[in-house]
Amino acid sequence: MAASENLLEQTTRTPSPGAGHRRRVVVVGYDGLELLDVASVTSSLDLANRLGATPTYDIQFATLSGQGVRCDSGLDLHAQVALPDVPGTLHTLVVSGGLGHAAAAADPRLISQIQRLARTSSRVASVCTGATILAAAGLLNGRRATTHWHHADELARAYPAIRVDPAPIYVQDGRIWTSGGVTAALDLALAFIEADHGAERARWVAMGLVTYLQRPGNQAQMSMFIRARRPEHDIVRRVLDHVTAHPDADLSTTRLAAIAGVSERHLTRLVVEHTGQPPARMVRHARLQAAATALVTTDRPISSIAKATGFRSAETLRQAFNTWFGIPPTHYRNVHRRR
Structure with a gap:
C-alpha cells in the first residue's frame, strides 16, 4: 500500500496537461474477441485515471446489442452499452481483435455503427485483428496500418488500398491508430496516455502495471530470438x-558453402528452403542476435561488440539495429536492462 500511495503522490504533484478534461473512450467488442485486447486498453486508461489529480477517461465497453459476448478463450464479458445508444462524439474509439474478427467485419450493422462513431471521434484505433473491422468500414483506405503479424498478408490481400506493415507494434496515421497482436494493445494504450498527458504519466502507468515502458511503435512485433525455429536439415543446421x-x-556464402561441402547455389537453395531467407540475410540476423545478447549481458563498448559480431564498425551496427528494432544499440541496451 505504501508503494501505491507513494506512486500516487509522486504522480499527482504535477497534473498532466488537460487533467480536468474528460475523454470519452468506447471499446468495441463482439463474440470471439480476445480478452487481452480489451483489458490491456481499459486497465491502462483506468490506472492513468487513478494516478492523475482527477480522472480524465470515461471508459465504456460496448457491443452491438448491448448484451455480453463470449471471448475466444471461452470467458463471458458483460457490456455496458449498446453501440446504437452511444452518442456520436467520442474522444477515442477502439475496436478489439480476436478470432471472431472476420465474422464481425462481415456484419453490416456493426460496420455501420463503427462508421457512424468514427466520423466524430478524435481518435480511432484497432487492436490486433480489429484492423480488419476498420478496413471493412473503409477507415484504413490509403493509410499505413498494422495488425497481428499472422494475419497481415490476409489483410493486405483483402484490402489492397491499405499499406499493410506487419512489423511495427503500432502505427499512427493521422487520427487512425492500429496495433499489432494482443499485448501490443498495452503499448498502444501507453502511447495514448503519453499523447494525452505526456511521457511522465505514461511512465508511471507502465510502472504501476509492472511492464516495460512503452516500446517504440516501430519495434518489430516478433522478437528475433523466438521467430525462427531450428532447421531440420543437417547441412543447414551445421x-x-x-x-x-x-x-x-x-x-560469405562462398565460405559457408565450402564449410558445408556443397556448391554455393545448392547451399542458397537449402537455406532459403529451410529458413525462408538467403544465406546473407540469415548471417545478418545471427550477428544481430549475438550483438543484442552482448548489449544486454555485458558492459562492453558498442565498437567492441560490433567488431566481435562481424559488423565493420559501431555505425554499421547502429544502422542494422535501427533497421531491425527501430532503435539504436544504446537505447536497446538501456531499455532491456531496465526491463
Missing part, C-alpha cells in the same frame, strides 16, 4: 551452428 559460434568470421 551451417547455422557455425554462423552462431563464429559471428566475427568470414561468413
